[in-house]
Amino acid sequence: KQEVTQIPAALSVPEGENLVLNCSFTDSAIYNLQWFRQDPGKGLTSLLLIQSSQREQTSGRLNASLDKSSGRSTLYIAASQPGDSATYLCAVGPSNNNDMRFGAGTRLTVKP
Amino acid sequence: ETGVTQTPRHLVMGMTNKKSLKCEQHLGHNAMYWYKQSAKKPLELMFVYNFKEQTENNSVPSRFSPECPNSSHLFLHLHTLQPEDSALYLCASSQGLSENTEAFFGQGTRLTVV
Numbered sequence: 001k002q003e004v005t006q007i008p009a010a011l012s013v014p015e016g017e018n019l020v021l022n023c024s025f026t027d028s029a030i031y032n033l034q035w036f037r038q039d040p041g042k043g044l045t046s047l048l049l050i051q052s053s054q055r056e057q058t059s060g061r062l063n064a065s066l067d068k069s070s071g072r073s074t075l076y077i078a079a080s081q082p083g084d085s086a087t088y089l090c091a092v093g094p095s096n097n098n099d100m101r102f103g104a105g106t107r108l109t110v111k112p
Numbered sequence: 113e114t115g116v117t118q119t120p121r122h123l124v125m126g127m128t129n130k131k132s133l134k135c136e137q138h139l140g141h142n143a144m145y146w147y148k149q150s151a152k153k154p155l156e157l158m159f160v161y162n163f164k165e166q167t168e169n170n171s172v173p174s175r176f177s178p179e180c181p182n183s184s185h186l187f188l189h190l191h192t193l194q195p196e197d198s199a200l201y202l203c204a205s206s207q208g209l210s211e212n213t214e215a216f217f218g219q220g221t222r223l224t225v226v
Binding site: 031032 | 116118145152153154155157160168170200202204210211212213214215216217218219220222
């Protein structure tokens with residue numbers, strides 16, 4: 001059974017700092033990995049999708065990497081802003097069914 | 113706005129009530145999902161529908177009953193719920209199952225069972 005772990009559970013940084021969020025998974029038989037952002041009490045907003053054949057994806061100040069063999073992904077946020085404060089979730093899409101597995105998330109606070 | 117709309121946004125119901133959650137997507141996707149998000153726990157997949165057919169049911173109690181009348185609409189019928197069923201219920205949709213499959217979520221329904 002796929003298990004997804006996100007470290008750290010919470011992170012607080014000053015504005016302008018670059019930061020890295022980590023995601024690890026136990027089963028490398030995946031189609032893709034997706035990073036989401038969730039604001040309190042709201043739904044999930046898709047940030048980046050990395051296909052299993054890809055190593056990284058970039059969108060603006062965000063860069064996500066994927067190392068399938070070691071079961072790891074990182075989300076790099078450059079020049080963080082207070083508006084980046086949210087919970088960041090990674091989800092792994094398995095290659096044999098629709099059961100996308102989520103990590104528990106990293107709660108990020110960027111202080112002005 | 114993600115293209116997936118959930119109603120209502122908030123719902124308070126008693127344990128003897130019957131209510132329904134609604135999800136609608138106009139993204140042309142053929143797969144729709146219900147997830148449950150409880151406090152301090154990862155999202156849990158409840159049900160998956162692919163082309164209106166249920167393909168996943170993750171041991172969800174029968175007091176939750178899904179319905180998918182067409183590829184654009186998904187319902188979750190609720191009856192005789194328990195207080196521990198209070199959670200954020202999220203609907204998602206995607207186009208098939210492949211490397212390109214990107215899931216889009218609605219804003220969720222915050223359910224409180226009293």
